[in-house]
Structures are given as C-alpha cells and as structure tokens.
Amino acid sequence: MGSLRFETLAVHAGHAVDPETGSVAPPIHLSTTFARNEDGVPLGGHTYVRESNPTEAQLEAALAPLEGGEAALVFGSGMAAGVAVLQALPPGSHVVFPDDAYYGYRAAAEQYLPNWGISSSFVSMDDPSAVEAAVREETRIVWLETPSNPLLKVADIRAIVEVARRANALTLLDNTFATPALQRPIELGVDVVLHSTTKYFGGHSDVQGGALVFATKGELWEKVDHVRHVLGAVASPFNSWLVLRGLRSLACRVAAQSAGALAVARALAEMPEVSAVHYPGLESHPGHEVAKRQMSAFGGMLSFQVRAGKEAALRAVGRARLFTRATSLGGVESLMEHRASSEGPDSRTPQDLIRLSIGLEHPDDLIADLRHALC
C-alpha cells in the first residue's frame, strides 16, 4: 500500500472484505474474551479485550500507514494516548512541552508528572533555540504541537527534531489539528505521532478516542502497549469502528475545511472589529513560510482576537446563529467558543480570543454569520 496517494490510502488502509460474510463495511467485534484451541493457543490472536481486540486492531492497521509509521496503538481518548507515553517514562525523566500545548497536557504535566518523578519545561516552540536551551541530559521527550491549540503557532518540525536528536531525546508530535492529510511528521523525523481521534478522524462529533503512531515498532511501542494493557485506557470496539468509518472520508473533509478556513481567515482579517487573526495560511502569520514547507494546506482551525476586548468577544459568541457555541473541533458543523472560558481559571489564552472550528458549510454563510456576530 506504500506507494498509494493519501486519499486512496484513507479509503483502503486496514480494509478487507470480510472473508466469512462478504461484508464490505467492517464487522464490529464486541466480544470481551476470545477462545483458544485444545493446546491453549488463541484461535484468532486475541485473548481479552483490554489487551487487544479485532476492531481496535483493524483501526491500528489503518492508522499506521496513514501516518507512515510501523505501528499504532489506540486509546479511549487523546488525553489517554498522550499520558500513556508519559507513563512509560522512567522516574527522573524530563519532558519539554510547547508553552501553548493543549491545556489538558499542561494540567497532566503540572498536576501528575511530579508525582511520578518526572519533570517538565514549557517553551515557545516557534523558536528552535528555545528548545535547544531547554533540553537536558535527562530529557526523554520533546513534545510538539503544530499548529498549536488555540494560538495556531507553527513549530519547525525538522529543526526541532534535530535539536532533540542531538540531545538523545525522542520527539512526539500532536498532529490533531493538521491530520496526516496535511502534515506527515514521521517523514520529517518525528518518532511518535499523537491524535485525539475525537476530532478530524472521527469527524462527526460523535466519538471519543486517541491514537499514537510509532515510526518504528520498537522499545517505546512495547512499553506503551504494556501501559495500555495494565493501566487500561483502551478504546472500545464500537468507538474504534466509528473512527475507522470517519477515516474513510478524512481527506475530502479536511480539504474542504481547509479551503473554508482560509476564506474565513481572509474575511476576518479585513473586519475592523478584529485585531488579530491566527491562521497559518495567511501570509501575515509569523509561521507561514515554515507551515508552507511542512503542510500541504493549513487546516480547518483558526482563532481571532476582538479589538474591543473580552466582553465584546463574549457578546460576539452569543450573537452567532450558524456557528454552534461549543468546544471541540473537527466535525462537519462549524463551532465557535470563547476559548479562555472553556479552558477555565488557569487558562493562558488571551481573554479577547475566539476559536473557530470550520465545518463543511459554505464559507460565505459562515462569513456572513461572523459579520453579524461582530457588528
């Protein structure tokens, strides 16, 4: 399957017509336990649902080639996937995170890593020299998130991979916003790719899941697989099936969402009520040139700041009619949120910032809704 283009792979990876029934859509295996033969050998390679199950394995077989990795592991959520990597590290390890990493990982780093004997630093990843200054002898992982949530900052993946390699650290990249339809971190040297499959992979705001794709099926894969088995943050068969279904239309959804987001970002940049638009597809974005090198389009997420401040931003969110006022992203319907309110009292997000997830509506209708909301 290696030479197929992404759109084709997204439809066919990990897919086979069911040999017993001829069913084209994959079956869902809900069984929690699996039989063995007279000699005690598992009949189908599975023994117990927490360890592995056929629907989860089918999703993993689809995800690994989509990201260009050797193996994947799926989890109950994106948080569970990321934290499983941290749980696989020995005490004494150090992790470098982006300063605007998804706020759940910051909470995990601040509230739990110290209990496990792991330290962390947060640095601005749009500057590789800041990463260089932060790595130490005991740094095991340099964590990237590009474009980042919610400021859409862009990190130079190749440059940071080089910094991490010189420090003998692995790199993990949260590719939730871009998806492999637009950005292939493993081709740029990244060791592990992280996804909240709740977002674009599921694609319809109706399933929670997480995934890790490993460049090589080596020691780290083995350790994280063990963490999942013992600590139990597994994906359910039904959720794995829904994500598998979502994958099949990923390429065309993300292409349309990227085109819509670019149109919305350009329109917002012209509106007098808006003081800043954060979208890497805009020539004015500080990371635009780097994003052009490492992304084939710029994704369906953007954020902007309202010139008149927090109250005006809250009012605009309240006036929207077409955008749904809700957190999360990557579904077919466009979503809008006052991001700092969603993140809670510890949020570092500017109070005048509104985050948008662009869905599959016509961008002109979305732009008209934003004009109405902001006026």
Ligand SMILES: Cc1ncc(COP(=O)(O)O)c(C=O)c1O
């Ligand atoms: C970039 C990013 N990474 C990870 C996560 C966590 O995913 P989940 O909510 O599936 O645990 C999110 C959730 O919003 C996210 O936006």
